[in-house]
Amino acid sequence: MQNTTQPSFRHDICKEDKVMIPYGRQSISDDDVAAVSEVLRSDFLTQGPRVPEFEQAVAAYCGVAHGVAMNSATSALHVACMALDVGPGDLVWTSPISFVASANCARYCGADVDFVDIDPANSNMSAALLADKLAAAKASGRLPKVVIPVHLAGRSCDMAAIADLANEYGFSVIEDASHAIGGRYYGNPIGCCEFSDITVFSFHPVKIVTSAEGGMAMTEDPELASRMERLRSHGITRDEGEMHESPHGPWYYEQVELGYNYRMTDLQAALGLSQFGRIETFIEARHKIAARYDTLLPDLPIKLPVPVPTDQGRSGLHLYPVRVDQTRGAPPRAVVFRRLRAAGIGVQVHYIPIHIQPDFKQFGFEHGQYPAAEAYYAEALSLPMFPALTEEDQDTVVAALTLALKA
Structure with a gap:
């Protein structure tokens, strides 16, 4: 081909x-072009079958229960913070060596941001410095609610050590794996969420696979997955179990919280799914x-x-x-x-x-x-x-x- x-x-x-x-x-291969062309000739340019197919393919590859596709990794990071109830008064730590989205996602939620310096040997967040900073933060009475390690250039951070610290100090972990889909950490795919609550991938054109623009949040937690699905689409639900009153009819939906239009289109998902096969x-x-x-x-x-x-x-x-x-x-x-x-x-x-x-x-x-x-x-x-x-x-x-x- x-x-x-x-x-x-x-x-x-x-x-x-x-x-x-x-x-x-x-x-971009001929198969990629054909996959997008097929969607262009279909009944669904967005909110069709390709998005869940793409989500299921990536989740299966990572060995994780849920994938929630969005229009960018920035959106996925924002929604991940929202799903973990990050808000005003909270503190989020990340790496200073990353794209600004790794910090801005917390600011979008009204939270404060701080940083943990990198390990000079691999340029990722230093688990040793994280431990030192957590001990000092505990003594001062203000620990982070979420820590966002960034897998720079595709190399995993020391997630086992970071997870141990999360258990000790009670913070949640979002892996910013925008560079790292296809990578592995001690035998398991990055994205399996063994050591984190949520992992985020990017499908920007220069990334390992592309959906033109796009991102995906991976999680083992069904409640986090359900909330991220709702938040990416205006906070709207069609699930009767999440509604505040009985449906008025088959057309009925409710906005149960404030969300955003962060949906991925079927065009993007078709390209991503085709790319993902390679x-x-x-x-x-x-x-x-x-x-x-x-x-x-x-x-x-x-x-x-x-x-x-x-x-x-x-x-x-x-x-x-x-x-x-x-x-x-x-x-x-x-x-x-x-x-x-x-x-x-x-x-x-x-x-x-x-x-x-x-x-x-x-x-x-x-x-x-x-x-x-x-x-x-x-x-x-x-x-x-x-x-x-x-x-x-x-x-x-x-x-x-x-x-x-x-x-």
């Missing part, structure tokens, strides 16, 4: 850059690319991502982030970035620490509070990583990187 791959030029690619090899790119192929391709980078890059003045030990699982490898190492003679990261973009290599930085964003200054955050996150940000550079990246493309990336790293 022909594989038709088109670049996705997003808001995070500078318009003045002429990108030949982007950092991420969706892989998830293992996508993951295998990403690991092959990462392994080749590992052999081509070790002599350059950069720090390579630390692989997940085979006995601990596997990364989804959404990203291949390196760190520019000035102690080994490399120029500053900004110089390397500009040189690569000028050479047509669409590198990117993932991420600017959330706590130094201007909008977060109103809460008292400032530079220096999370030193490991800020040190990571000063050096981080994501190299092109997507299944259709050829060895020739990789050689072009490596050659350009080699020149860009010269002092």
